[in-house]
Amino acid sequence: MSAPMTTHLGSGQDPHGAARPTPLLEACDLVQRFPLRGTGGFLRRPRLQAAVDGVSLALYPGEVVAVVGESGSGKTTLGRMMLGLLTPTEGRVLYQGQDIAGLHGEAWRRFRRDVQVVFQDTGGSLNPRHNIGHSIALPLRHNRDMDAVSAAAEVDRLLDAVGLPATHFRERLPSELSGGQRQRVGIARALASKPALIVADEPVSALDVSVRAQILRLMADLRAREGLSYLFITHDLGVVRALADRVVVMLQGRVVESGTVDAVLGAPRHDYTRQLLAATPVPDPSQPLRA
Ligand SMILES: Nc1ncnc2c1ncn2[C@@H]1O[C@H](COP(=O)(O)OP(=O)(O)OP(=O)(O)O)[C@@H](O)[C@H]1O
Numbered sequence: 001m002s003a004p005m006t007t008h009l010g011s012g013q014d015p016h017g018a019a020r021p022t023p024l025l026e027a028c029d030l031v032q033r034f035p036l037r038g039t040g041g042f043l044r045r046p047r048l049q050a051a052v053d054g055v056s057l058a059l060y061p062g063e064v065v066a067v068v069g070e071s072g073s074g075k076t077t078l079g080r081m082m083l084g085l086l087t088p089t090e091g092r093v094l095y096q097g098q099d100i101a102g103l104h105g106e107a108w109r110r111f112r113r114d115v116q117v118v119f120q121d122t123g124g125s126l127n128p129r130h131n132i133g134h135s136i137a138l139p140l141r142h143n144r145d146m147d148a149v150s151a152a153a154e155v156d157r158l159l160d161a162v163g164l165p166a167t168h169f170r171e172r173l174p175s176e177l178s179g180g181q182r183q184r185v186g187i188a189r190a191l192a193s194k195p196a197l198i199v200a201d202e203p204v205s206a207l208d209v210s211v212r213a214q215i216l217r218l219m220a221d222l223r224a225r226e227g228l229s230y231l232f233i234t235h236d237l238g239v240v241r242a243l244a245d246r247v248v249v250m251l252q253g254r255v256v257e258s259g260t261v262d263a264v265l266g267a268p269r270h271d272y273t274r275q276l277l278a279a280t281p282v283p284d285p286s287q288p289l290r291a
């Protein structure tokens with residue numbers, strides 16, 4: 001037997017493999033309360049509604065965790081808190097073990113670079129007056145300090161990586177692309193910052209079925225090639241099966257069930273998860289998307 005390891009293992013790993021490494025991103029008892037519209041007034045405090053009500057979850061390097069739940073269950077609110085876009089009412093978000101509320105200056109910029117977001121209409125948020133090469137070059141210049149020549153080469157690589165041949169697409173304006181192509185540009189722009197994690201909030205739900213499959217395949221592929229992690233917010237259990245390792249089911253701001261995709265979808269314990277499964281058509285098993 002080899003000698004016991006006494007060196008530092010960094011990232012909290014235990015020599016016996018009992019503990020997992022430090023999560024990349026972790027939500028600890030997150031709560032978000034919003035004032036209920038129409039309930040506040042002169043000298044009267046508005047009533048509050050908990051959109052997220054005590055959610056904890058951890059995402060480990062290289063993992064894909066799906067968050068599912070009905071409309072209004074708090075998925076986007078959870079995602080925005082984990083991205084640092086919304087301050088939690090209670091609880092903490094840890095990035096590589098550090099509370100993001102305590103990150104400033106360069107550490108905050110690094111977090112914002114490392115954790116990117118792709119949402120339903122990411123492509124729609126591209127500047128309509130910039131050609132897409134320019135839009136992708138901006139984060140390369142600002143976040144990765146590239147000079148114009150290296151940025152141009154990287155733009156081409158990223159466009160190719162998302163399946164848009166650079167020579168055809170680099171000079172086009174967003175209005176000259178289809179919705180699916182724009183969404184690919186949005187993904188390329190997110191990748192431009194070399195993120196460790198992408199929070200994807202319904203990234204394919206606005207797209208038709210064939211484009212949806214292409215983009216999911218692309219995301220699975222990028223995970224394998226670039227070692228990305230995803231926090232994948234979706235209504236769609238087909239997407240969960242295809243892409244995720246673990247799944248968290250939310251209902252009215254709380255996690256009602258979580259575990260590996262096989263365990264949760266194979267033997268759902270909560271009524272809500274069963275209903276969700278019953279309402280989902282079974283995808284074609286001959287078309288695995290998982291990388
Ligand atoms: N800025 C806000 N102010 C007040 N209430 C909000 C705000 N943002 C979200 N909410 C409320 O919080 C709850 C959760 O919303 P959220 O957008 O997180 O749900 P979701 O699970 O992402 O839903 P969907 O699947 O429809 O996108 C909803 O009741 C919503 O109305």
Ligand SMILES: [Mg+2]
Pocket residue numbers: 075076077201
């Ligand atoms: Mg949402």
